[in-house]
Amino acid sequence: MRLVQNSLHAEVAAQLRDRIFAGELLPGSFLDEVHLAEQMEISRTPLREALKVLTAEGLVRHEPRRGCFVNEVTEQDLDQIFPVIALLEGECAREAAAQATDADLEALEALHDKLQRHAKARRINDYYAANFTIHEAIIALAGNPWLAQVIGDLRKIVKLARLQQLHAPGRLDQSLSEHMAVFAALKARDPEGAEAAMRTHLTRQRGALRELARNQKSRLAP
Structure with missing residues (x-):
């Protein structure tokens, strides 16, 4: 592709x-820079600049005298x-609760209605999409571009793990309950409650990913 x-x-x-x-x-x-440059029909100069960008994002690692590799995310990471x-998304929820207008909350309510419908129908891929949109909306409502940038960069690294936490047993219903708790705090214009609910949501998400990784490892064990 040119x-x-x-x-x-x-x-x-x-x-x-x-x-x-x-x-x-x-x-x-x-x-492989030579292969990628040929495949993409570009010179190696923009490719190397692109690899520097991805290295800064944490998606790629550069090893001296060896070249670039796609990064691997460990459980410790x-x-x-x-x-x-x-911590960061909790702060976004806190700021969003303090600043959201009635129109903002109406828009969020529509998104949560959609989230509930997807959960009830067990449409996990659609739930993921709605979940992402809600998180992005809350980050946007916080109105803090620095928080948004750092969160976006960290999410890219987490995405490398390619683990889908909603496949952990009971996680879909738990996730929905957590989202509704965040939204309830936003509607109540309760900054501290929104922050706490969001932090709980993401902490439990990590727990679900840990459980999923354990289950996958046990299935692969001889």
């Missing part, structure tokens, strides 16, 4: 990022990242 000349490294980075998240470029795999995300 990239237009003015796309430069940003478009190259976006395409590589999509391929990593799609599982086309697997964690731990070597990123997730244990360290999730408390930070919980």
Whole structure:
């Protein structure tokens, strides 16, 4: 696929990022610059700039004299990242509760209605999409671009783990209950309650991912 000349490294980075998240470029795999440049029909200069961007995001690691590899996320990484995300998104929920207008809350109510319908129908992929939209909406309502940027970068790293926490037993209903608790605090314009509910939600999400990883490991054990 030929990239237009003015796309430069940003478009190259976006395409590589999509391929990593799609599982086309697997964690731990070597990123062959010559092969990728030929495949994408670009010179190695924008490719190297794109790899620098992905390295800064934590999606790629550079090893001296060896080159670039897709990063691998360990359980320890997730244990360290999730408390930070919980802290930051908790702050977003706190600020959103203090600043949300009636129109904002009406829009959030429509999103939560959709979330409930997907949960009731057990449409997990649709639930994931609605869940992501709700988190993004709350982050946007906080009106703090610095928080949004850091959360977005950390989420990219978590996404490398390719674990779907809603497949953990009972997690779908638990997740919905947690979301409704966050929304109840937002409607009540209770900043402290919204912050606590969001932090609980993300802490339990980490617990579900840990359980899922344990189950996968036990199934693979001889």
